[in-house]
Amino acid sequence: MTEVIVWSGFIGGLAVGLYGLIQLFVTGKALGVSTGYGNVCGLSCATPYFHSGEYKTNHSWRIWFIVGLPLGGLIAVLTSPGPLVLSFSLGPMYDSIFPAALWAKGLLLTAGGVLMGLGARMSGGCTSGHAIAGLSLLNLPSLLASAGFFVGGLLIANLLFRVIG
């Protein structure tokens, strides 16, 4: 698995926070990722939900933003000392509890993704929109959603690593 440079949480948080502020100040758009996935749905299917309201214009800034994210990850690797490794490894902890068979591992990761896609739309945002942008605004619904994100994470991680694992 690719090893990347990791800053201290404080410096990383400073960078994430400043990024969100600069995006808001420069463009007027609050940080957010999950709505962009809805734009992808809108560009690839006729489901009416993805062609009304905030999905009226699916070829939005959000599409270009989520195209940029993998390129940013790639640059982070190229500026780290280690090589770029293409691998399905999830690192020591998840690999120790997930099945080794690719199909089974893929099924679990897909399930995790489905829950995130569904949950993000039910709550109106993901970790970027609710936890980072929303908390910056001291927005109460975002505070509740962020707390809910953590509750879900605590539940599943303790089930996976302490009960099953």
Next chain:
Amino acid sequence: MSKYLFLPMGIVFGFILSRAGATTYDFYAKLFLLQDLQLLWVIGTAALVGVIGVFLLKRTRARTLIGKEPISFEGKPYKKTLIGGSVIFGVGWGLAGACPGTALAMLGEGKLGALFTISGILIGTWIYGLLQNDDAKAATG
């Protein structure tokens, strides 16, 4: 404002997510097992920086750099599925060891498991859209 500007902005944010440790699977497991709070520090510090910055932007009545428009500080609204949805999201977050933004940055790092996670997020988003259509049909008879 050009939406293409968000390509370089996405690159910068993807890079920052990686450096912050948010593309490292183990940090998610360790966060939720309360063994290493790297990502809690990231979110906490980012939120604190955001609160201070938003206060300053409001105080100075700053306008957007591009377009010179007033900045909206309106937060996301409450909805009745918010609490349940956020817990469902959290379960997916801890299960996949990634979130919707970081899964994309992980893909760029060669962490191919993200392909499954990203596909799942698209499927979950699409399922929600389908259910909304059913609700709309039920409501209008």
